[in-house]
Amino acid sequence: VLPTDYALAVENLTVSFDGFKAVDAVSLYVDKGELRVVIGPNGAGKTTLLDLICGKTRPTSGSIQFLNRELSSMAEQKIVRNGVGRKFQTPSIYPKLTVFENLEVSFPKGRGVWGSLFFSRSEEVKSRILEVAKEIYLDEDLDTEAEILSHGQKQWLEIGMLLIANPQLILLDEPVAGMSVSERKKTAELLRRISQGRSVVVIEHDMNFVREIADKVTVMHQGKVLAEGSMDKVENDEKVIEVYLGH
Ligand code: ADP
Numbered sequence: 001v002l003p004t005d006y007a008l009a010v011e012n013l014t015v016s017f018d019g020f021k022a023v024d025a026v027s028l029y030v031d032k033g034e035l036r037v038v039i040g041p042n043g044a045g046k047t048t049l050l051d052l053i054c055g056k057t058r059p060t061s062g063s064i065q066f067l068n069r070e071l072s073s074m075a076e077q078k079i080v081r082n083g084v085g086r087k088f089q090t091p092s093i094y095p096k097l098t099v100f101e102n103l104e105v106s107f108p109k110g111r112g113v114w115g116s117l118f119f120s121r122s123e124e125v126k127s128r129i130l131e132v133a134k135e136i137y138l139d140e141d142l143d144t145e146a147e148i149l150s151h152g153q154k155q156w157l158e159i160g161m162l163l164i165a166n167p168q169l170i171l172l173d174e175p176v177a178g179m180s181v182s183e184r185k186k187t188a189e190l191l192r193r194i195s196q197g198r199s200v201v202v203i204e205h206d207m208n209f210v211r212e213i214a215d216k217v218t219v220m221h222q223g224k225v226l227a228e229g230s231m232d233k234v235e236n237d238e239k240v241i242e243v244y245l246g247h
Helices: 046-053 076-081 099-106 112-117 123-135 151-163 181-194 207-213 231-235 238-245
Strands: 008-017 020-030 035-039 061-066 084-087 169-173 199-203 216-221 224-229
Touching (some): 020 046, 020 224, 035 207, 046 061, 046 084, 046 169, 099 151, 123 181, 151 169, 151 181, 181 207, 216 238, 224 231, 231 238
Parallel strands (some): 035 199, 035 216, 084 169, 169 199
Antiparallel strands (some): 216 224
16 A cells, blocks of 8 residues: 555655754644544653644654645645634633634635635524534533533534534544543544544543544554554554553
């Protein structure tokens, strides 16, 4: 299989901070329709890897091809317009706006003055908002102010704010941190569902959750890929066991 056959092909990606390689010659290939989970101890380079893919951090060397477009030197906003959505750990919802309004402001507007002028509550926008609200289990809370949602519902709303633009690659940082058992279950369902026809890359620490959602797992350690494959394969990998027991 050629690298260009994958939706996302990260090759030999490196970033140095004052000579320290936070991500060190990482290659990673993710299919369309695949949900990839990246695991590894603290400081392994997982967050930095996602920062590089979404353009928040610039690589020192290497390439990031997504649907055959090179992202590694593209501006962050242009990466978004090229179908990449990233959810950070820090909340980015508007607490005083309703669920509907949070989704509405996330709807991609046409560029420039004309795009903004003609952006209104058109039927197209409304129906997309309702569709997404349903996907994220918030269709009965459209008029609820975001700040009074549960922690889990806030996380779903953030995922919804990404989904509005229908990104083809979704990058998520610890999506179930702090969630209740039932919220985790629904999040697993949600992630499985949104990965259909898209590529999803998730950083996760909870191994039970990883097992539940991952098509394939990439284990990072000290900026490098230590192991990759099914959960069964990587958890029996001696190098992986050593890294996890050593911590
Ligand atoms: P993980 O997400 O796996 O816990 P990170 O990607 O956050 O790991 O960090 C990897 C390493 O890179 C850490 O040692 C961190 O301190 C370092 N690092 C990350 N970003 C920067 C930066 N902007 N400047 C300097 N060091 C950084």
